[in-house]
Amino acid sequence: MSPYDEKIKAEEVKAEMLKAYPTKVARKRARQIILNEVQAGDVVPEIKANTRTIPGIITMRGCSYAGCKGVVLGPTRDIVHITHGPIGCSFYSWLTRRNQTRPEKATDANYMPYALSTDMQEEQIIFGGEKKLKQAIDEAVALFNPKAIGIYATCPVGLIGDDVHAVAREMEEKYPHINIFGFSCEGYKGVSQSAGHHIANNKVFTDVVGLTHNRKPGKFVVNLLGEYNIGGDAFEIDRIFEKCGITVQATFSGNSVYEEFISAHMADLNMVMCHRSINYMADMMEKKYGIPWFKVNFIGAESTAKSLRKLADYYGDKELTARIETVIAEEMPAVKIVQDEIKPRCEGKIAMMFVGGSRAHHYQDLFNEIGMKTVSAGYEFAHRDDYEGRKVLPSIEVDADTRNIEELTVQPDPQSYKARLDETRKTTLAAKGMALNDYEGMMAQMDNGSLVIDDLNHHEAEVLIEKYHPDIFCAGVKEKYVVQKYGIPMKQLHSYDYGGPYAGFKGAVNFYKEIDRMINTKIWGMIKAPWDIHPQVVAKYGWE
Amino acid sequence: MRTLEAKPEKPAFAATQNPCKLCAPLGASLVFRGVENTVGLLHGSQGCSTYIRRYMISHFKEPVDIASSNFSEETAVFGGGENLKTALENVIAQYHPQMIGVASTCLSETIGEDVEKILREFRAAHSTGTLPELLNVSTPSYKGTHMDGFHATVLAITKHLARRSGRQKTISIFPGLISPEDMRYLKQVTRDFDVAAVMLPDYSETLDGGAWDTYHLISPGGTPVAVLREMGSHAASLEFATTLAPEKSAGAYLEQQFEVPHMRMDLPIGVTASDRLFETLSLITGQAVPGVYQTARGRLLDAYADAHKHVFGVPVAIYGEEDWVIALAGFAAEIGMVAVVCASGGHSGQLRSRLLERLPKTIAKTAEILEDVDFSEIEEAARKRQPELLVGNSKGYALARKLDIPLVRVGFPVHDRIGGQRLLHLGVTRVPSVCLTSGSML
Ligand code: SF4
């Protein structure tokens, strides 16, 4: 299709989506379904994002508790997580995100297999649940004696007036050797998991980061932010870093431990994978400690190479640069072999992805590498800056839902602030095109005429599928079987369908193979029975 | 640990560690999937709907839409009436359902929402058009488990819809939380008995459908609302739940209200319990047990004999919903296994007495019977009693790993194996998977 036709088609699809809605809903959705058009200076159209889903419209989004406990803190194996609330919230966030973790020794603490809940009963709802929460903390201490305990508030907690922070303080006095902190991440706060990310970032920043000052040995010491080790992604990234001679001081928070968080401010640099869930941390660490950050993407072999080269540029160290180039040269041939084999079968096919706060951007690179095009994409819980780039930050409207989430004011730390780069170095880097503390967003990278849709719902997914017949659709498990009912393969990019890793060089190979298998399977072709396709066959041979 | 024998003032543990129960609106949502053209709507924050959808989808591997009234912080403080009305309007506009089932969440319960009143206002405001049935069920998870939510919803639907107009040669079946495959089996059985049966819920198609060639907004299948209205005229009702208090039982309600004879029995797992089902159906219909089932019964006994040398005397730990634990323990006893731990996260207060009735005295007397427990307490009991096999849902896999014994996955949720929704537990036709797999796992 020519770009011109593509645009007309996208317009038609959008109109079709909106047709089904009452006027008010249609008006709101029209601002969240955008035809992409990239102009000079990467200027893209405005998209409405991070606004409340309309009641009764079935959304992919989860709650603030899910973003806080489930996403950001959940992958840390040696913090004991106690959910303060009725049983369901804790049950549903119990080992469901497939974050992998690998304790170094068998005796190392790993609380990931546990779901701890105060399992609120009517008595607590009526008379308050702080007492039970304290008991739960006592029990957790007796059982595990952990270094840290996180308390996560669910919806009823705020309403009955339980103060998780006061309980945390009181219990910390009782157990001075344990860092105990609470999160007011009641599910009704904010419009999606995103609020929970912010709440988690804030608390970890104020109560955890900076407590000790142990820098790991190594010349190049960095943090990786927003990498959650789904399907073992972090293990592959670690493997590559190790080969390059890069030390990871802390990962937020795939395969992470508490000990790493408390000294995270000792790193030279923050590399940000998932911008949405962790940009607050990067931003606050920059302000308080002078650690610059830049956006990386380890999804896709080319993107991995690009990110590594960015790192080499940042340090400007000859030896590191040479080493990184050697690693890329070593890793690429194996990737190429598979790429060359698979690409002819996938070339020209189309993909769609609706997931997360960054994955829908990251995975476009991977699909590109095997010749596939993303005609429509969107996020589940992102903000405008994830779409349009951080340049729009000052112009983002703050609505009631956002106002409820605390925005911390951060000052340089008198002791620990240390600018990592001097002005001349900054200028050199800028001249090289390195965007520090910035993210250009997803839209700038997408073709003109592609459809960018925020908070996609069922109805719209159906229209997309009917109109575009994509060769593959990527989202989460909630959408999986809806899409497959249409006979279209569906790849989960939250849990990876129990596959992975997909990051780095080896991950790219895994992904190419997976996509090849999925779009070239014969299963979907069998949905219509032969007698539905050629009814005359029956007529001809039927006996009278 | 809280056992029913010695009930300490307060349980040793205040917190729950690795729960052996799910939350009430999940049970409600399952039941709503079993009524034709029905959409479930949870009154509360969207997180509950999303979590519950995800959980159901990962087990059933089918689309599951559950709407939410999507509370914000303001709603949480000032009440969610307007949100609920908007949600109803949007669900009606998108799905054109025949019924919308509104279940509460902990949040709306905590603020004491009067959902009935909101629905009345909504009906009044829409008195000109035709509205779908709007049904409300209270499902606070701080008062009950997913099974409480399940039964409460079955009862609410029955109360809302059932009427009497004469007597029909039809039976109602309240099967409880069984698999879609189990449901199809029950339907086959009643067909073979030549008796019309109405199942509530019936998610045999909605939660285990085939590939579609056109998309359906609401998965096809489920018992039609119109059919459910006739429940008051049925000839009898069967209920596979013996721990359910009469005031919570839809069958008891039909009996009391419309004089529909109510027969309750254990879930028909294994020969003895299935015999009971077949006898009851014979009694109601006046028909002999169809030949296929007699043959199948013989074949099952033959399988028992084959498995016997592997399973006899094997100590087994069983956990899950109370009615499941009773049925599975009974089945285990039948094939010669010894249930040494029988545990549930539910707390009807009936588990012990029902097991005493159901199990051989020697087994029942010595078994650790635990109500209202989590997996840490089950582990403690298991360490004491050293079972060689674990039977229950997928959530016991960590325990199985710790104890280094096999886990036979049954019931709900089974999300870490393919085909959890297609497990057949009931009846005699196919050897219940638990027998076969236990035999080969040991
Ligand atoms: S708040 Fe209640 S209804 Fe919602 S997930 Fe938690 S336990 Fe379930």
Ligand code: SF4
């Ligand atoms: S009750 Fe609140 S915190 Fe818990 S799952 Fe529901 S929305 Fe999330």
